[in-house]
Amino acid sequence: MPKRTFWFVTGTAAGLGSSLWVQRRVKVAVERYVPEKVQERATDAARRVGPAVRDALTEGVDAMRSREAEMRAQVDQRFRRPGPDGPTGPDEAAPDRPERRAG
Numbered sequence: 001m002p003k004r005t006f007w008f009v010t011g012t013a014a015g016l017g018s019s020l021w022v023q024r025r026v027k028v029a030v031e032r033y034v035p036e037k038v039q040e041r042a043t044d045a046a047r048r049v050g051p052a053v054r055d056a057l058t059e060g061v062d063a064m065r066s067r068e069a070e071m072r073a074q075v076d077q078r079f080r081r082p083g084p085d086g087p088t089g090p091d092e093a094a095p096d097r098p099e100r101r102a103g
Contacts, residue, residue, distance in 0.1 A: 030039075
């Protein structure tokens, strides 16, 4: 069992160390090779685009929820399930489903 623990800890330390090393190298490369004005423009563009992306996401979620409500209403109507406001129709089988007979 100590062997497994040793290799687990060794692997975890190696993974963490290499992740930090790569992160530091990327930061140095970006600072060295990308001019400051490009960094500022990219940051400004991200700030301008952020609200548009948020609005698009909100609109998409609203459309998804409204379509889901329509589909659920169609299913409820087809199988005559009671809706949130009570029954939507008489208690009988849907036209494409055979009625069950007792016996």
